[in-house]
Amino acid sequence: MHCFELHRGSLPLLVSLPHNGIEIPDDIRSSLVDEAQSAPDTDWHVDRLYDFAISLGASVLKPRYSRYVIDLNRPPDDASLYPGQNVTGLCPTIAFSGRPIYRDGKAPDSEVIIQRRALYWQPYHAALQTELHRLKLAHGRALLWEGHSIRPELPYLFEGRLPDFNLGTAEGRSFPDARLRAVEAVLATQSDYNWISNGRFKGGYITRHYADPQAGIHAFQLELAQSTYLDESMTVFDAVKAAPVQALIARMMDVALHVPD
Template identity: 30%
Template structure:
């Protein structure tokens, strides 16, 4: 088995400023667009279909925030290859040759929907693989891509937390403008996910909504996306660890059919600057140990 990390060179990148403006980290885990040849060969669908699962250009919308003193994390491998916004071993046994580890989570809702750590489907429901893949292949991706990414992200989060006593992780995603279900209501421009009030202090999503609504966006909360593994796993507001997901409707910054940046792209990037600046004004004392909504 070849070294997966060599195929992506590197698998992910962290742009950390010499001086942090505030303990706020911007993360883009689903914008990776480097597709290994072996993966394309094993796929029953073409590259264009695979790319429908990408949060296209999301990393570019936030990369300038590094120049303003905010760390930015971006992943280079595609989520259809391995999804870091899942538990490490959410795996569908129907996908693999060989026996999965006993600790694998084979019964989650995400696995059932074909969207586990090694996805069986792309976002619009198309099956990815022509045939089963070896278990060792899946475990290799987890060991050499998933785990190093989360170790690096955790180190960055811990560094901010130790220095400032608090941290805000802004997990940045994009969504198709139209849902798969025909009866789904029209999607807003932005959906804020805070795991229904459990992943961050209430003032954070309130400020995100206020800031973006003032810039002309329609904003929703937690539906259809409340936040995935990253928001849930890194958010611990009772200990000053806050994670919020910001999901952009792709129609506001790109042509979804042509997969090209639209004329509004630069405006949306500027609005992320406004959002980052607004978050940086939150007093650190307001982000210390808190009681979550669930408590």
């Protein structure tokens, strides 16, 4: 079963899009409440947003299945990434709205979660790890860029309105602070989008787990407000709105790759 798609590039850069998947197997879909069957918490069209990265020479990894099947950016033991805050789990049962995802009595039990982890989570992570290893062998270093997006207002998860660009480096543990300052300088040259570093989103499991700065492997998460590149419904890609966002991300990537630590 092919549960991900990997494009291998020539740069020491891997773009991972773990919440881009939209498919839900029929047996799982039938257990979801009606509003969850459209997977509203998808990182809509981030693969299209990042299609420029392939032409730059980046590797790109994206899943086939929805985060409602399993969340690829959560730890396999489902430990909370943000203790004390509302979060969603490895096999989410609560949507970003705070409402249930599953019909009564249909939420996955521990055995089902183990099965899904083997079927969907492990293959994606094996591919991610293998590609990072390939890039490290080829270049002596690698940058893992985690591409995410989210609706800018979600009271269940955070107060107020999210900034447009949310940079996460696990408080400096996954990406050098000097290089982060250089990426921030790119954002500081423009006034169309606001931004924050290590705010509500500091980097998920993938950013935290795969970063190994001592070995030359860095990880950086960008959580975009979906209002920056989608239409007003925040489900339809808006190419005109997206173009300057893509150009800005490309500049950020260039700096992230080439500025010394």
